[in-house]
Amino acid sequence: MTHTGRFRLWRGDAEGGALTDFDVEVNDGEVVLDVIHRIQATQAPDLAVRWNCKAGKCGSCSAEIDGRPRLMCMTRMSQFAPQDVVTVTPMRTFPVIRDLVTDVSFNYAKAREVPAFTPPADLAPGEYRMAQADVQRSQEFRKCIECFLCQDVCHVVRDHEENKPAFAGPRFLMRIAELELHPLDVADRVPAAQDEHGLGLCNITKCCTDVCPEGIKITDNALIPMKERVADRRYDPVVWLGRTIRRRRG
Amino acid sequence: MTTAARGVAARGVDTPGRAQVPARRLRSDRWWLPPAATAAGLLAFVVYGGVRAFQQQYFFADERYLTPFYSPCVSLGCASEPGAAHFGMFLPDHPLIPYAALSLPFLLGFRLTCYYYRKAYYRSIWIAPAACAVPEPHATYTGETRFPLILQNAHRYFFYVALLVSLVNTYDAIVAFRHPTDGFVVGVGNLVLLVNVALLWLYTVSCHSCRHVMGGRLTHFSKHPVRYWLWTRISALNTRHMLFAWVTLGTLVLTDLYVMLVARGTITDLRLIG
Numbered sequence A: 001m002t003h004t005g006r007f008r009l010w011r012g013d014a015e016g017g018a019l020t021d022f023d024v025e026v027n028d029g030e031v032v033l034d035v036i037h038r039i040q041a042t043q044a045p046d047l048a049v050r051w052n053c054k055a056g057k058c059g060s061c062s063a064e065i066d067g068r069p070r071l072m073c074m075t076r077m078s079q080f081a082p083q084d085v086v087t088v089t090p091m092r093t094f095p096v097i098r099d100l101v102t103d104v105s106f107n108y109a110k111a112r113e114v115p116a117f118t119p120p121a122d123l124a125p126g127e128y129r130m131a132q133a134d135v136q137r138s139q140e141f142r143k144c145i146e147c148f149l150c151q152d153v154c155h156v157v158r159d160h161e162e163n164k165p166a167f168a169g170p171r172f173l174m175r176i177a178e179l180e181l182h183p184l185d186v187a188d189r190v191p192a193a194q195d196e197h198g199l200g201l202c203n204i205t206k207c208c209t210d211v212c213p214e215g216i217k218i219t220d221n222a223l224i225p226m227k228e229r230v231a232d233r234r235y236d237p238v239v240w241l242g243r244t245i246r247r248r249r250g
Numbered sequence B: 001m002t003t004a005a006r007g008v009a010a011r012g013v014d015t016p017g018r019a020q021v022p023a024r025r026l027r028s029d030r031w032w033l034p035p036a037a038t039a040a041g042l043l044a045f046v047v048y049g050g051v052r053a054f055q056q057q058y059f060f061a062d063e064r065y066l067t068p069f070y071s072p073c074v075s076l077g078c079a080s081e082p083g084a085a086h087f088g089m090f091l092p093d094h095p096l097i098p099y100a101a102l103s104l105p106f107l108l109g110f111r112l113t114c115y116y117y118r119k120a121y122y123r124s125i126w127i128a129p130a131a132c133a134v135p136e137p138h139a140t141y142t143g144e145t146r147f148p149l150i151l152q153n154a155h156r157y158f159f160y161v162a163l164l165v166s167l168v169n170t171y172d173a174i175v176a177f178r179h180p181t182d183g184f185v186v187g188v189g190n191l192v193l194l195v196n197v198a199l200l201w202l203y204t205v206s207c208h209s210c211r212h213v214m215g216g217r218l219t220h221f222s223k224h225p226v227r228y229w230l231w232t233r234i235s236a237l238n239t240r241h242m243l244f245a246w247v248t249l250g251t252l253v254l255t256d257l258y259v260m261l262v263a264r265g266t267i268t269d270l271r272l273i274g
């Protein structure tokens, strides 16, 4: 079955832009990215759109569809009624380059601010041994495809540009959690999570979890456990006392 | 356009450099429904709970059912219902001091600092944000980094107290099987108290701080098999923490309502045994 779908795409650049309407053929089984490609092939050859895998695995085709952060290649056309107007804009937390393509270098800068995996000094590569139970928690976070939809939706930076320097965003707070929970990582990441990466700015409202195409429970399994670890250090006199006594005993 | 208005317009998604989309919000679904329903639910509970906590009447029924809103009943005023005070009476009887003034502030604190309720009221009452990708109205935002919200970090202490209160509620539910003159009896009210206390336990142990304290704080699960096992169990319950948060608000109100109606004589408690 084929019908004529109605699309409204944002076109423009950092100077300005507008929503532009397109009537375009839509076939059964297609996803939003297929239709965008057809618009590009038939009506707007200069339309800028970033994509790679068309399988929800490269994290390139992030955009906002009807105002919600989504992967274009994983959003099926069958969820819309034929008469619906499908509005597609670039992600609205990052600077736009052109049309649906944004400049996501904010995320790469934040990634570089997280110190790398730090194994014990006396372990050579190849000597790493760990129990599955111990690495299991970190493994969930390794499903991340770096689509940055969570970074895009997080109101801490989406609604407050001024917070960008102080806030790593859910994806990189989760990276810190991944390393902190890793059995062979010896770096102390808890104070920096709060002081340098802005964990305290997160108010656990869970939009990152809601949009994650990999279904990672970012808030429950990374952010809240990190908040609890910060509380251990900073806000829990009993844990602090216990640590001090244990350290004395050596 | 005034400078202030322009300042407001250039915030958030309208920041220069980002795509200048004509509407700040393009969501066309009913995104306002969940926060509106949440606010209504929370408000209804606060009003009901507030009225009942200060009513100082109809809290003990059939000489054995004590409502959770009055547990433990430690005010001198509890003497009006002989048998209601299981742990002594020592707080002054004053209209502004609830009979359960020992537990209620902590239970309120427990729920206020709960990671789920935080999400619920930050979204529905503080509108930060009301829904995902819906711009929030605040000009600035500091999250939980400053006073007073930094106090949310004390959640685990409220959790410890809530554990004690759950024990007290369990005790209340068990002693309610004993009628001062009829001995061992089972009424519908007993089942109500039992279901309520079981759900309260589920809400309390599915807490994120509980998950952390029981095992989450460890890095090497393999060295602590018992705590690892506890952590896996609590993690499973924790995924339903929001459900338990709402279900227990409902059962608390229904349990209290039941005790109140029996105490007022509006309904009679059906005896199943004894």
Ligand code: SF4
Binding pocket: A153, A154, A155, A156, A169, A170, A201, A202, A203, A204, A205, A206, A207, A208, A209, A219, A223
């Ligand atoms: S839970 Fe925290 S990190 Fe995730 S979107 Fe909300 S505020 Fe941002």
Ligand code: SF4
Binding pocket: A059, A143, A144, A145, A146, A147, A148, A149, A150, A151, A171, A208, A211, A212, A213, A214, A215, A216, A218
């Ligand atoms: S955590 Fe999820 S939403 Fe965030 S970048 Fe990774 S895959 Fe995308």
Ligand code: FES
Binding pocket: A051, A052, A053, A054, A055, A056, A057, A058, A059, A060, A061, A062, A071, A072, A073, A074
């Ligand atoms: S194109 Fe790779 S995730 Fe969509």
Ligand code: FES
Binding pocket: B110, B113, B114, B115, B116, B117, B155, B159, B203, B204, B206, B207, B208, B209, B210, B241
């Ligand atoms: S009670 Fe909800 S997180 Fe602790």
